[in-house]
Amino acid sequence: MTIKEVITVILLLVGCFFFLAGTLGVLRFPDIFSRLHALTKADNLGLGFIAAGMALHIASPLAALKIFFIWFFTLLASSTSCYLIARFQKEQDQSGNRKEGG
Amino acid sequence: MTDLPTSPFPALLVGLPFLLATLSLFFSSKGKAVVGLIGSFLTALLAIVAFVEVTQQGTVIHILGGWEPPLGILLRMDSLAAVFIGMTALVGVFISLYARGYFRAQEDSSEGFPLFWPLWLFLWAGLNGLFLSNDLFNLFVTIEVIGICAVALAVLSGKKAALFAGLRYLLAAITGSMAYLFGVALIYGSTGTLDLALLGQVLEPGPTTTFALLVITPGLMIKMAGFPFHFWLPPAHSSAPAPVSALLSALVVKGAFYILLRLWTEVFGVSLTFAAGQLIGVAGAVAVIWGSWQAFMQTSLKLIVAHSSVAQLGYLLLVFPLLVLAPGVTADSADWLSPAWTAGVYQVIAHAFAKASFFLSAGIIIMAMGHDRIESFRDLAARMPMTVMAIGLAGVSLIGLPPSGGFMAKWNLLQGIFLSGQWWWAPAVLGGSLLTASYVFMLMRLAFAPARKKEPLRPVPFRLQVFALLLALGSFLIILPAESLIQFLESSQIFGSGIESIVEGGVYGND
Amino acid sequence: MEAYKIYSLTSAVLFVIGIGGIFIARHFIKKIIATIIMGGGVFLCFVSFAERDALNFADPVPHAMVITGIVVAVASAAFALALARRIYQLTGEESFTKDQ
C-alpha cells in the first residue's frame, strides 16, 4: 500500500464521516434551519473530501478538473437552494407571527 | 419475411397523417379544421391505394432504415392489416366530416376543440402504425401514442366528469401498457428478438413464456376493456364529445384487440393451453351478458351505447377459445377456424360502423335536445326521422339481425361454436343478442310513442344526420363484398390459422 | 449469483409494488408515482438482461428501448399529473370518489 492510497482512504473515510454526520443532523435536529445547516455544510464538506480522495486516486489533471467542477456546481446549487428554503421559511414564520399577533 | 415485395405505402401510412398533424399545429383554429379535414381525406385516399396495392401484390413490407429484423424494424402490410387500415380510413373520414360540422355548431363552448384535429391525425397515424407493426416494442410505442391521444381527445370538453373519466382511463392505459412491456422484456430476454415472425419460430415454451403471456394478455385486455377490466370504458366514452366517443369505441379499442389476436396466433402458440382459451372465453361471455344488461339498465343514451361497447367487445373475446385447438386437433382438420376468423373480423368492422353511427346519432340528439335522457325520446321518430333511422339500423347491426354486418359476425360465430363442439358459448351469444334487442327496441318504442308534451328541438345541420345515417348503412353494405373480402383475407398467413396447443394441462400448464 | 440476477429479481418486486400502489394508493399523485415505479421495474428487467448479454459492450437495444420507454412513461405521467391538478382545481378532489 503506497502512501497515496493511504491518503486516499483517509480522505474517503473523512468524507463518509461528514456525510454520516450531516445525515444524522437532518434526521435529529429540531427545526428547519439547523437541519439545513447540517445538510449543506456537513454534506458539502463530505463531498469535498470524497472528491479530493477520488481526484488523488485517479491522478489525472483532466479528471481532477472534472471532479472539481462536480464539487463546485454542487456547492453552488446546494447553497442557493439552502438560502432559498431558509428565506421562504423565514417569510412564512414572519407572516404566521403577524397573523397570530394581529 | 424479408423476401416479400417492398412498398413505400406502409411508411407513408404512418408518416403522412403524422406530418399533417404537425403541420396543422401552425394554423389558427379554423385552419386546423381545414387542414385536419384535408388530412383525413388524404390519409383515407392513401389507405385505399395501399389496400389496392395489397390486393394486387399480396403482403408488402417496408424495412425501416434498411436494417432487417431482428436489429431493425419491419412494417408489414398483409391483408388483415389492410382490412383494418381500410376500415379505419372509411370510418375515420365519416367521423372527420361529422366532427367538422359538430364542432362548428358549438364553437363557442370550449376552446380545446380545435386541438381535436392534430390529436385525431396523430391518433390515426398511431392506429396505422399499430396495424402495420411487426415488432413487439414498436407495438408498445404505438399503443402509447394511441393511448395519450385517446385520453386527450376524451377530455376535450374539459368538463368535470370527463376529467375524472379521463384520468381513470389514462391510469388504466398506463398500467396496461406497462404490464405489456414487462412481458416484452421477458420475451426479449429469453429470445433476443422482438420481431413477431421470428419470435413465432424461436419462442420456446417454459415458465418465462407462460408468464409473459400472463402479463401481456391482461395488459392488453385493460386497453381493450375486456371484461374484468372494462370499468374505465363507460364513463370515458360517454363523457367525451360525440365524434370522439365514436372514434374511441369504433377504432381505438380495436387496436389492443388486434395486437392480442396477432400475438396469440403468431407468437404465443407454443405456450397456450386449451384452458387459457376457455378462460378468456369466459371473460368474453360474461362481458356480453353483463355489458348488455348494464346497457339495458341505463337511462341516458350515451351510457347505453358505451355499455353496449363492453358487450360487443366481449364477442371479440369469444373468438379466442375457438382459435385455441384442443390437444390432438390440427389446424387442417378444424373446419371452424374460417368461420371464427370471419366472425372476428366482421364483428370488428360491423361494430366500428354501427357504434360510430350510434354515437354520432347520440351527438345529434344531444345537440337537438340539450341532453340525452331517454324518457324524453317520445315522438322523436316523427321529428328526427333520419337520426332515429340511423339508430335503428345501427341497433339492428348490433343485435345481429340479417342482412347486417353484425348478423354476418354473429352467425359465423355461432357456426364456429357449433362446429367446434364448444356449444356452451352459444347461450352467451344468443342471450347477448336478446338483451341487445331489448334495449334497441326499448329505444325504438320510445321514439315511436306519441308524446304528451313536446320539448322544443334546436336545429341540427342536415349534413350531420346524413353522415350518421351513411355510417349505419355502411354496417349493412359491408356484407355485399363478403365473399371477396374473405377470399382476400385468406391470402394472409394469419387468417384462418389456429393455435395448436402443444401442452396439455391447466392454464399455467408448463409444469 | 451474478449481479444481473439481483436486479432482474428486484425488477419483479418493483413491478408488483407499482401494481399494488395503483390499486391501493388513493391520492392521484401516489397513483401516478406508482405507475412510474412499475415502469422502473420493467426497465430494470430490460437493462439487467442487457448486462447479461454483454460482449464487448452491454446489449444496446434494451438500453435504447429503456430510454424510449422512460420518455414515454414520463410524458404519460406528466399528462396524468396535469389532469389530476385540473380535477383538483375544479372540484377539490384528490382521489377517485365512489360516484365518479
Add this chain to the structure above:
Amino acid sequence: MSVLIDGILAILAIYLALQCLMAQRLTQTVFLFFAFGLALALAWIRLGAVDVAIAEAAIAAGFLGVLLLDALRDFSPTFSQKQKNPETGQNPPGKDDNKPPFLPRLALGFGLGLFLLISLEAIWKTPEGGGLTAASEAFLPESGVEHPVTAVLLNFRAYDTWLEIGVILMGLLAIFVVGGIRLYSRPFTAAQDPLLRQVILFFTPVLFLFGAFLLYFGKSGPGGAFQAAVLWGAIGILLHLGGRPVFSVMPRWLLQLILTMGLGFFLLLGFLLMATGNALFEYPPAYSGIMILIVETLAAVSIAAALTAIFANVNLMKEDPNQTESTT
C-alpha cells in the same frame, strides 16, 4: 463485495419505492420519489447503462420530480388541513375511516404475493436469449456513429425514436387540452430574489455548454439528444422560474416551429430519403454521421422546448382563475 453493493442498492430501491407509496405526507412521497429515481440511476450505472442512468436521473427523477414538486403547491394545503399535526408526521387516528374494507385488501395482497412468486420464478428461469449485442456490433461501423446506444436510437431503430419524440409533442398537446389552449398569455410572476437571478444567469451558459457537449459526445459515448434536451429544458425552466419566461416573448409561429422542427425534420429527411429510393430513415452510410447529428440537434432543441412548455403550462394552469368558471 460487488454482490453486496448490488444487494444493498436493490434493497434500497425496493425500500424507497415502498416508503414512497406509504408515506403519510405528499411532500415525503415526492422527495422519496426523487431518492428512488437516484437509486435506480445508481442501479443503471452498476449495470453499465450510463445512457439510461443519465436519462433516468434527468427525465424521470429530475423533470418529473420537478413537475410533482410543482404540483405540491396545489395539493399540499388541503392535505395539511386534513392532517392536524404535520410537524411530527403522526397520523391522526380518525384518518383511516375511508380505507377500503379489510377482505378485498387481503385478497389483493394475496394475489399480488402469488403474482410476485410466479414472476420471480419466471425471471429466475429465463433462458439466455443472447440479445442483439453481436448484431449491433457487426453493423456499428455502418451506422455512422461509434456509440452503440446512439446507433440503435438514431439509426437501427430510428422509427421508434421518431415516434417517441412525437409522444412528447402529443403529451404537450394533451396538457394544453387539459389546461386550455390560451398558452403563455399571462406572464409568470417569479420570485424576485437577486441571488436566485444571479445563480440562474450563471447556470444558463454552463447548462447550455454541458448539453451541447452531451449532444456531441453522444456520437462516441454516453449522451445524446434526450440527455442534452433535458439540460436545455432545465435552462428554460430555470429562466421561467427566475422571471425570464423565454416563450412569452417569442412570436407564436417561432415557438411552434421550435416545438415541431425536431419531429418535422426527422420525418422530412426520411421522406426525402424515400424519394431517392431508400427506405424511410435509411441514411446513406457516407452521410449518416452528419445527418444523425443534425437530427439529434434539432430533436434536442424541440424536446427541450416541449419540456419547458410542459412545465410552464402546468404552472400557468394555476395562475388562470377565470378558466374555472368558463368550463364547468
